[in-house]
Amino acid sequence: MAFDDVRSDVLIAGGGPVGMTLAYSLALKGISVRVIENAPGCLEDMRASTFHPPTLEMMESLGLLDDLMAQGLKAPIYQYGNIGTDKFYSLDMTELEDKTPYPFRMQCEQYKLTRLIAAKLDAMPNAEVLFSHRVANFDEGANGVHVSVEGPFNIRLFHADYLVGADGGNSTVRKWLNVGFDGFTYPESFLTLSTDYPIEEHLPWLQQVNYVTDQPKWWVLLKVPGLWRVLVPQDADASDADVTSDERKDAVFAELLGTNEKVPTYHRTCYRVHQRVAKTFRRGRVMLAGDAAHLNNPLGGFGMNSGIHDAMNLSDKLCQIYLDNGDADALLDRYDRQRRTITREFVQKQTIANKHAFEDAVTAREAQMEKLLQDADARREYMLEQAMFKSLERAEAID
Numbered sequence: 001m002a003f004d005d006v007r008s009d010v011l012i013a014g015g016g017p018v019g020m021t022l023a024y025s026l027a028l029k030g031i032s033v034r035v036i037e038n039a040p041g042c043l044e045d046m047r048a049s050t051f052h053p054p055t056l057e058m059m060e061s062l063g064l065l066d067d068l069m070a071q072g073l074k075a076p077i078y079q080y081g082n083i084g085t086d087k088f089y090s091l092d093m094t095e096l097e098d099k100t101p102y103p104f105r106m107q108c109e110q111y112k113l114t115r116l117i118a119a120k121l122d123a124m125p126n127a128e129v130l131f132s133h134r135v136a137n138f139d140e141g142a143n144g145v146h147v148s149v150e151g152p153f154n155i156r157l158f159h160a161d162y163l164v165g166a167d168g169g170n171s172t173v174r175k176w177l178n179v180g181f182d183g184f185t186y187p188e189s190f191l192t193l194s195t196d197y198p199i200e201e202h203l204p205w206l207q208q209v210n211y212v213t214d215q216p217k218w219w220v221l222l223k224v225p226g227l228w229r230v231l232v233p234q235d236a237d238a239s240d241a242d243v244t245s246d247e248r249k250d251a252v253f254a255e256l257l258g259t260n261e262k263v264p265t266y267h268r269t270c271y272r273v274h275q276r277v278a279k280t281f282r283r284g285r286v287m288l289a290g291d292a293a294h295l296n297n298p299l300g301g302f303g304m305n306s307g308i309h310d311a312m313n314l315s316d317k318l319c320q321i322y323l324d325n326g327d328a329d330a331l332l333d334r335y336d337r338q339r340r341t342i343t344r345e346f347v348q349k350q351t352i353a354n355k356h357a358f359e360d361a362v363t364a365r366e367a368q369m370e371k372l373l374q375d376a377d378a379r380r381e382y383m384l385e386q387a388m389f390k391s392l393e394r395a396e397a398i399d
Contacts, residue, residue: 050301072108183276
């Protein structure tokens with residue numbers, strides 16, 4: 001490494017898409033970074049897989065988009081549907097082609113991004129990624145942050161000007177800061193299944209992104225390269241073992257597809273969903289980003305995208321500090337104001353509304369869709385909001 005074995009400009013706890021994006025963005029500008037990740041590598045999992053257009057523009061600015069596109073699937077059309085009434089409403093993002101060179105969602109699992117960046121960081125002289133390590137504790141001094149990192153065989157002390165907690169919903173960094181994490185947890189659990197079974201042969205109305213209901217039930221069906229992903233809520237009282245069992249998997253597909261065929265799955269994941277926002281995203285030389293700062297339900301694909309938007313916003317502020325002699329306190333306070341405000345005003349509000357529309361406001365959602373299909377201007381505004389252009393514009397306007 002070109003920098004000291006124990007010192008970096010920025011130390012990042014968490015090697016998911018948010019931490020890796022932040023690290024790579026900073027390293028490209030010559031800022032030294034060290035990423036601490038508890039997992040033994042970039043794990044293949046069933047988490048986020050939707051990249052919205054502004055996020056694709058960010059990936060292009062980092063020189064990552066071509067490699068990601070080669071591993072992803074363009075999805076310009078997404079739809080809302082009511083299986084019970086056989087009503088379906090499609091929205092075509094190519095109507096935004098005058099706004100963005102990428103008028104589509106890209107379906108690409110998040111681990112493909114983290115693996116891509118990890119390989120690039122490994123070749124950079126001012127970057128290091130330490131897998132199988134975790135931040136144990138830290139304290140802030142006059143000239144930086146001192147971070148104790150536990151590895152497989154020892155505990156090492158690292159030093160950095162700044163520490164960023166991008167270490168997920170159970171963030172150790174946030175807990176050590178003693179920052180409140182206000183919000184609530186949904187009572188039900190969520191089951192995600194992936195399969196290469198041709199479910200489109202049973203559901204001729206399918207698009208590549210689908211949010212459908214048959215009250216009181218609902219499903220999200222997303223196409224990723226080679227696989228369908230199915231998300232469905234489950235009873236709160238069911239155990240994780242029951243939710244991920246063969247019997248439950250077979251029941252989900254039998255109900256959805258009307259077939260008793262044994263549908264094979266590649267992943268089955270059961271998890272709880274939260275709506276929470278940290279009381280502050282910055283305390284001194286320590287910042288929070290991504291799930292460490294905010295959690296939301298997956299309806300709309302805003303979680304990973306908003307976390308990457310955190311990372312790019314924070315990267316811009318840190319680059320101004322290091323490269324332009326910017327006022328650190330003013331810039332980092334602005335990061336907190338911008339991203340925390342947007343999380344509360346848009347991400348939390350919209351994801352809660354999206355879930356409500358599945359469960360209690362189906363008629364209102366259908367009326368809204370009917371109006372959008374007839375009103376091109378309203379439809380455009382809606383798609384700009386759902387594609388997260390509006391939230392980014394709002395953030396930039398916050399001083």
